[in-house]
Amino acid sequence: DAGITQSPRHKVTETGTPVTLRCHQTENHRYMYWYRQDPGHGLRLIHYSYGVKDTDKGEVSDGYSVSRSKTEDFLLTLESATSSQTSVYFCAISERWNTQYFGPGTRLTVL
């Protein structure tokens, strides 16, 4: 298994609070991604990174920001969490063409 960890694994928070999810890899892969998984929508890309300090938006980026200051860490921040951001969040990494390897996920509940 690719060395990818996500923290926290579970989080419950209240509407309006900031939340940061962390993805950490030990594979030294160039690309890192944040997805959310929701029933009926599959996996949707939020943001991705193609190198340190290089990031770009995915299809559902509104309300989210990311940062990557080191190769191994990719942070996803919800500046002011809303109930619509209740979801399961997955981080993924890749080096070779398009074969992405996923972390175990973070279940976020916004009350």
Added chain:
Amino acid sequence: DQQVKQNSPSLSVQEGRISILNCDYTNSMFDYFLWYKKYPAEGPTFLISISSIKDKNEDGRFTVFLNKSAKHLSLHIVPSQPGDSAVYFCAASALKGGFGNEKLTFGTGTRLTIIP
């Protein structure tokens, strides 16, 4: 606009029989396709992929078929085993054409249940 579609939310198959999961796409720029398998409370795991220069790729019990003219791909699992019970996602990307070859577009998934 769902560019990758898995029209069957669920599928039940008897153990030992063939499981066939289907996926359709609309973007003609897609030229690389993947299947992922996901168990509950775990992240998706890569299963098998195929490039558009091929029409079939096989890996053990898993075979992926690509029909470019129909914009359709399928995953065959033979024989099906209880451990194959999971959600299967197909995904696609465009390696050429400037669409961002690092990004995958996923379908909504098909839940496969293998009946012992």
